[in-house]
Amino acid sequence: MRRLPTTRLERVIRRWSRRPRRARHFLFCYEHVLGTSLELQVTSAYEGAAQRAEAEALAEIDRLALILSGWSSTSELALWLATYDADVPVSAELAEVLHASATWRARTGGAFDPGAQAVVDRLRAAGRDDDATRAPLPALREPLWRVDRVGGTARRLARHAVSLDAIAKGYIVARSAARARAVEGVTDVLLNVGGDVQHYGEHAVAAGVADPFAPAENAPPVAVVRLENAALATSGGYRRGFLLNGQRVSHIVDPRTGRPAERIASASVLAPDCATADALSTAFSVMAPDESVALADSLGVGCLLVERDGTVSTNAAWNDRAVAPRHDSTSQRESHAR
């Protein structure tokens, strides 16, 4: 076959195709994912790779929701919760989340407790707090379950209502972001599901924390941090709540007292993985700020706590990654009045 002489256009195309391709940013937004909104950002030189990352993330979310959803009567969690005092075979994922929940329950002295759902259910139904709504509190001090991760079984030890919502979403976000990041040709993934954020990749990104007193989309954040292979989760009662004694209260209830979170308007945690950030931000919503800062310091995670009166507390691990507001490294860092 006779070779045709190369045209000028062909030479240009060949030269172009040998150039390294520039990374591009892709954005995917969905509503009604895990009961909230999803925003996925992917950095890749290839559109096909970005689309595969999107498909991988959504597939992982669907797969894990079938295991961990507290809103489906047929999830593995729901079926397991119907059992009692028996070693039941469970998936590695359910075992991992049950184990992590028990660990955080112990480390936070009960400030994070899946069993708090028993109190929440009573408070919502009664519309007021009294001895009846506080009745489950003693039971919350007993072990909820025993997990044998090697044997792949879990035994439920309590009968009262349980919710993994304060950790499962973060767990799903972290796992799904990791799956998307593993796609060949993808350099960065930033996944935000309803405010729980996980980044995996080569380039740090700036992530804001919504102002609990002005959470509008276009309002300035209260703080901005650098995220690099890290997660940021925030808990607060400013978007969801219920009526208690005629007053609108936070949907987050202190498992130790049976009272809704009152002092903290917004609690954010910066941690390597989103399950940890999710669970701890919930605990820090009901703990005293100095307790939260001490626990965050001991765990090496960052925290930002905004109280109802506007007082803001952060710790060293947070300040190290803070982009704004900047803190003077020589001054007292613990408390900044608004």
Next chain:
Amino acid sequence: MHDSQFRAPLDRRGALARLAGVALSLTGLTAFRRSTTPAGVAAPKWDDRFELAVDLEIAPQQGYRYHRPYVAVWVEDANGKPVRTLSVWVNTSGRGPRYIRELRRWFTMERDQEDAGGPDLITTVSSATRLPGQYTVTWNGRDDRGNVVDQGAYRVVIEAAREHGSYQLMQQDLTLGAKPVAADLGSNEEIGRARVEYRHKK
């Protein structure tokens, strides 16, 4: 969650209006333009105790999850001139992902500039869990250049579109002055509920 006060290159109407403004001043017609406001009557400036909030809820679509439509929210003055772009969200459905370099948050608010020595590029925002499809944007009475606007008549415009779907435009005229005022804008195929509220800042 990508919205906000970035310099909207996507807002063609704003760009055109700005071009028109430049053209007017270049051709020496600024004097004529000024003469359209009654001489000697200076309208009071925006009262900073107030804000305008626009609440909107994306209408659920068929299927258990759905792409967020393209939504733009902006404010026009009584002459139909765009004053401030409050949000622009891109539609990512249909022909696949879009190039989003121009879609990052770009805060130019006074506080951020003070704190950080310049505006920060925010890629995402962590918050308490939102209810699906529910968004609020607020207007602080500044135009796209950051200047305080006068009290008076304004129009809030919400544009929503979906590729291979419908195009919807909602508008509401409001007098923004010394008194709170609110209005419901109804619903359409893309926006299930929209409400504007001129209110005292919380």
